[in-house]
Amino acid sequence: MYDIIIIGAGAAGLTSAIYTGRKKMKTLVVSVDIGGQTLLTEHIENYPGYTEETPGFPSGPKLMQLFDTQAKKFGAEFTSGKVNKLEKTGNGFKASLTNGETYEAKAIVLAYGKVPRSLGVPGEDKFIGRGVSTCATCDAPIFKGKTVAVIGGGNSAVEAAELLTKYATKVYLIHRRDAFRADEVTIERVKKLPNIEFVLDTVPTEIKGEKFVKGIGIENSKTKEKRELEVGGVFVEIGYVIETDFVKDLVKINEKNELIVNESGETSCPGIFAAGDLSSFPYKQTIISAGQGAMAALTAYEYVMKLEGKTGARIDWS
Amino acid sequence: MNVKIYTTNHCPYCHQAKDFFKEKKVEFKEINVEENPQAAEEMVEKSGQMGVPVIEIDGQIIVGFNKPAIEKALKK
Ligand SMILES: Cc1cc2nc3c(=O)[nH]c(=O)nc-3n(C[C@H](O)[C@H](O)[C@H](O)COP(=O)(O)OP(=O)(O)OC[C@H]3O[C@@H](n4cnc5c(N)ncnc54)[C@H](O)[C@@H]3O)c2cc1C
Numbered sequence: 366m367y368d369i370i371i372i373g374a375g376a377a378g379l380t381s382a383i384y385t386g387r388k389k390m391k392t393l394v395v396s397v398d399i400g401g402q403t404l405l406t407e408h409i410e411n412y413p414g415y416t417e418e419t420p421g422f423p424s425g426p427k428l429m430q431l432f433d434t435q436a437k438k439f440g441a442e443f444t445s446g447k448v449n450k451l452e453k454t455g456n457g458f459k460a461s462l463t464n465g466e467t468y469e470a471k472a473i474v475l476a477y478g479k480v481p482r483s484l485g486v487p488g489e490d491k492f493i494g495r496g497v498s499t500c501a502t503c504d505a506p507i508f509k510g511k512t513v514a515v516i517g518g519g520n521s522a523v524e525a526a527e528l529l530t531k532y533a534t535k536v537y538l539i540h541r542r543d544a545f546r547a548d549e550v551t552i553e554r555v556k557k558l559p560n561i562e563f564v565l566d567t568v569p570t571e572i573k574g575e576k577f578v579k580g581i582g583i584e585n586s587k588t589k590e591k592r593e594l595e596v597g598g599v600f601v602e603i604g605y606v607i608e609t610d611f612v613k614d615l616v617k618i619n620e621k622n623e624l625i626v627n628e629s630g631e632t633s634c635p636g637i638f639a640a641g642d643l644s645s646f647p648y649k650q651t652i653i654s655a656g657q658g659a660m661a662a663l664t665a666y667e668y669v670m671k672l673e674g675k676t677g678a679r680i681d682w683s
Numbered sequence: 684m685n686v687k688i689y690t691t692n693h694c695p696y697c698h699q700a701k702d703f704f705k706e707k708k709v710e711f712k713e714i715n716v717e718e719n720p721q722a723a724e725e726m727v728e729k730s731g732q733m734g735v736p737v738i739e740i741d742g743q744i745i746v747g748f749n750k751p752a753i754e755k756a757l758k759k
Contacts (some may be wrong), residue, residue: 398748404695426695430702445750464751494732494746503694506717507726507733577733598733 367393367470368669369662370460371441372448373477375401376651377641379432380658381474381665386439388666393468394436394443395460400429401478402605402642403651405502412651428651444468448477449611458636471672472665475612475624475632475639476658479605479649484516488572489601496578497599501525504598508533511597514581515539516569522602523547523555529600530558537594539564541586564594572599607643619645630661638665684757686711687739689726696748697736703750709757 369385371378374396385392398404406425409415421427437443450461457471481499483489489497498504501515505528513533515526518540524547526538538555543565545552555561564583570591571582581599584591607622617625617633623645630638638661641654670676686704688711690697704711716723716735730737730744738745740756 398696399699400695404699407693426698494734496733498734500694500734503691503696504734506691507723507735509720509723576731577727 366457367391367468369393369472369474369665370395370458370468370470371474371476372396372451372460373401373475373641374399374433374436374443375476375478375641375654376403376429376432377401377478377654377658377661378474378476379429379436380655381476381640381662382436382441383432383439384659384662385474385666386436386441388662389440390666390669392441393470394441395446395448395462395468396443396477397445397447399433399443400426403429405500406651407502409651425651432655451611451615453615471636471669473637474630474658474661474665475616475637475643476641476654476661477608478642478654479607481601482604482606484569484601484603486569486571488574488578492572492574492578492599495576496574496597497572497601499601501528501600501602504600505529505532508598510534512595513537513598513600514569514594514596515600515602517602517604518542518545518547519602519604520547520551521604522600523551525600525602526561527551527555527558530555530560533598534560536561537564537596538562539567539569539581539583541568542566569599605642612637621645626657626661629664630657631664636668638662638668684709685739685741687714688712689714689716689722689735689737689739691715691717691735694735700736700738700748700753703748703753707757 368390371381371394403425408423409425446462448460449463452459458473459469461467509532512535514537516539529536566587567583573580580593580595615634624639625645626639632639640657640661642649714722745752
């Protein structure tokens with residue numbers, strides 16, 4: 366039995382682990398990866414204290430490595446895995462992982478962030494890793510000399526398309542509306558590239574192929590005209606979603622599908638705390654997730670102390 | 684033991700995997716498929732997929748930074 370299980374090891378979860386570790390709470394961190402979305406940030410230049418003078422700057426992955434080392438230094442245990450079930454037990458909570466393992470704790474910090482939104486069209490799951498990618502930064506170079514499609518209309522989609530033009534012979538940028546939501550400057554820059562074609566008012570209907578992706582079926586949402594583009598890769602850049610299936614019976618969710626937390630990081634369920642991008646706080650940023658992680662950890666500490674009949678005095682520094 | 688890792692320059696999981704090997708003091712050969720398109724084809728053929736990293740441990744192919752699978756393969 367742990368004092369606390371932290372689900373997710375991004376900026377929020379790792380910061381929680383630093384705080385609970387320093388409070389000598391028996392802490393387990395369960396996570397799919399170490400670092401979360403900050404791993405996808407090549408240049409993080411707005412994290413205070415992380416500057417030219419810090420080794421690794423401005424790499425997001427290097428910053429997360431610092432978080433990780435610090436959390437481990439203060440005693441948190443780590444296990445890699447994906448939580449898919451959370452239940453109340455007589456004296457706390459039980460978290461079940463997809464690999465069959467289960468762990469119990471007196472309190473829980475939910476810090477599992479967001480995951481890329483999927484298209485939900487036939488062929489997408491089948492070809493993930495076989496031409497369908499959600500990480501242009503990672504996989505773009507493998508599509509050298511191929512024609513590819515990028516789906517989405519925000520900054521991440523337009524930037525992914527721009528990056529891909531350096532490798533692919535041709536890039537289709539497919540967006541369901543008639544205008545992009547990305548920054549004007551980015552759009553202007555991308556418009557000038559010779560090997561990009563904008564396909565607006567259009568949604569994908571199917572991803573086709575044999576072993577690898579060979580094409581994408583698309584439909585114009587105004588004219589309903591259908592056609593197929595021959596592509597070797599499909600990059601899905603349509604934002605992020607918060608997975609709430611395994612927590613929605615325990616904690617309250619808002620209309621944006623975010624976990625509702627109060628100013629101390631408490632959810633609607635006593636003993637369950639939440640921090641970071643999955644929470645109802647606005648502005649999804651590494652520094653904000655880290656701050657919320659610290660907050661949730663300290664509130665959880667107070668909660669566990671009270672359970673044990675000790676005074677959970679509020680501490681302003683430690 | 685023969686360990687190879689296929690990477691690209693900006694792939695976070697490639698960096699994590701390399702750090703993992705360094706931490707475990709496992710020697711590995713890095714093949715950057717961004718600089719070597721022929722190696723990219725080789726990687727796709729071997730792994731049957733197009734994502735990085737791909738890790739090869741004594742002929743066994745592991746896709747992604749799949750820590751449990753890597754640990755198991757290293758123990759063999
Ligand atoms: C491309 C990009 C660029 C960005 N640039 C910046 C920037 O310059 N500055 C900035 O401040 N912010 C930036 N952000 C935002 C920032 O990355 C996020 O706000 C931050 O990562 C959120 O941290 P988090 O800990 O709340 O969640 P996440 O980083 O999403 O971490 C969640 C963790 O939970 C794990 N997990 C998920 N589901 C489960 C599960 N079911 N069971 C167990 N573990 C699970 C994941 O593996 C991960 O480790 C950027 C984001 C992106 C995508």
